[in-house]
Amino acid sequence: MTDLDDIDRKLVLALAADATQSAGALGRTLGLSQPATWRRIRRLYDTGIIKGRKLDLDAEKLGFGVTVFLGVKLATKGRVSLEDFERAVVAIPEVQTVEHVLGMYDYRLRVTARDISDFERVLRRRIMTLPAVGNVEANVLLSEEQRPGPLQDA
Amino acid sequence: MTDLDDIDRKLVLALAADATQSAGALGRTLGLSQPATWRRIRRLYDTGIIKGRKLDLDAEKLGFGVTVFLGVKLATKGRVSLEDFERAVVAIPEVQTVEHVLGMYDYRLRVTARDISDFERVLRRRIMTLPAVGNVEANVLLSEEQRPGPLQDA
DNA sequence: GGTGAAACCAGCACGAT
DNA sequence: ATCGTGCTGGTTTCACC
Numbered sequence: 001m002t003d004l005d006d007i008d009r010k011l012v013l014a015l016a017a018d019a020t021q022s023a024g025a026l027g028r029t030l031g032l033s034q035p036a037t038w039r040r041i042r043r044l045y046d047t048g049i050i051k052g053r054k055l056d057l058d059a060e061k062l063g064f065g066v067t068v069f070l071g072v073k074l075a076t077k078g079r080v081s082l083e084d085f086e087r088a089v090v091a092i093p094e095v096q097t098v099e100h101v102l103g104m105y106d107y108r109l110r111v112t113a114r115d116i117s118d119f120e121r122v123l124r125r126r127i128m129t130l131p132a133v134g135n136v137e138a139n140v141l142l143s144e145e146q147r148p149g150p151l152q153d154a
Numbered sequence: 155m156t157d158l159d160d161i162d163r164k165l166v167l168a169l170a171a172d173a174t175q176s177a178g179a180l181g182r183t184l185g186l187s188q189p190a191t192w193r194r195i196r197r198l199y200d201t202g203i204i205k206g207r208k209l210d211l212d213a214e215k216l217g218f219g220v221t222v223f224l225g226v227k228l229a230t231k232g233r234v235s236l237e238d239f240e241r242a243v244v245a246i247p248e249v250q251t252v253e254h255v256l257g258m259y260d261y262r263l264r265v266t267a268r269d270i271s272d273f274e275r276v277l278r279r280r281i282m283t284l285p286a287v288g289n290v291e292a293n294v295l296l297s298e299e300q301r302p303g304p305l306q307d308a
Numbered sequence: 309g310g311t312g313a314a315a316c317c318a319g320c321a322c323g324a325t
Numbered sequence: 326a327t328c329g330t331g332c333t334g335g336t337t338t339c340a341c342c
Binding site: 001002004019051052054055060061063064065069071090093094096100101104137138139140142144146147148149150151 | 155156158166169170172173174201202203204205206207208209210211212214215216217218219223225244247248249250251252253254255256257258259262266267291292293294295296297298299300301302303304305306
């Protein structure tokens with residue numbers, strides 16, 4: 001962990017809500033000059049607290065109307081099984097996120113497809129044929145809401 | 155869905171990989187002038203295909219070392235139950251994502267905490283006391299990988 | 309889509325507190 | 326150690342063709 005002062009925390013919060021804001025605009029709302037604000041942001045990058053900026057895309061408008069979360073339990077799980085599975089799963093373009101987890105499942109996948117029949121194709125031809133795959137459970141995404149996270153009152 | 159031409163698709167792909175790139179730099183690699191590139195990016199914003207730019211933060215460096223996915227099954231689920239649950243759950247600062255899903259669970263929550271004992275506090279005092287909450291299943295995040303998504307060959 | 313230009317911003321000096 | 330001022334080159338964002 002790295003400790004941040006009050007201003008850094010406000011900067012991270014403001015940028016987390018909208019990373020488009022400029023250093024000058026942020027500084028104005030915080031009562032800081034533009035270079036001072038910029039230096040703090042750069043320091044947040046340099047220390048790795050901010051890893052980068054990512055686009056927030058509308059999957060539906062891009063033609064991908066179906067998002068499904070898959071919980072995958074491996075049938076066998078030595079070191080080789082995990083590595084084989086991970087290598088194979090990241091080669092599937094429809095897989096957006098691969099989460100290695102501990103609990104009822106071994107992996108959690110976020111899969112996106114054009115429609116339900118497209119998803120069936122991905123499931124049957126790509127997911128079910130993954131090495132060492134055991135039980136698979138699916139949850140179809142209806143709606144999603146992102147929250148600022150626990151930093152707000154930290 | 156909105157249809158994009160080849161250049162727009164390349165723009166979205168390039169920006170999805172690194173949203174820091176300038177319109178000028180992108181235009182140079184695509185053989186387009188800087189304002190033309192910028193107009194295309196702005197059109198992607200205006201049509202809502204690009205919803206915004208978000209920070210990619212290192213939760214661990216911010217002092218939140220534990221991330222847990224919770225699958226929540228509601229005990230009762232009329233319209234009121236869903237609304238009550240959603241209203242209560244978005245008020246918990248540790249909840250980063252609320253996903254309404256169809257399948258074995260009704261909701262999937264991404265919860266982040268400082269450590270395991272901090273997570274236990276959130277689970278016992280905030281999650282388990284949510285209105286209409288039934289069965290809860292947990293998966294602890296070990297590692298996570300983001301992929302570009304299926305647009306690459308569309 | 310291109311060109312040109314204005315306003316703005318990033319990024320780096322230097323000096324002050 | 327960090328802020329502020331002043332500056333330069335690049336970027337955004339507007340004209341108009």
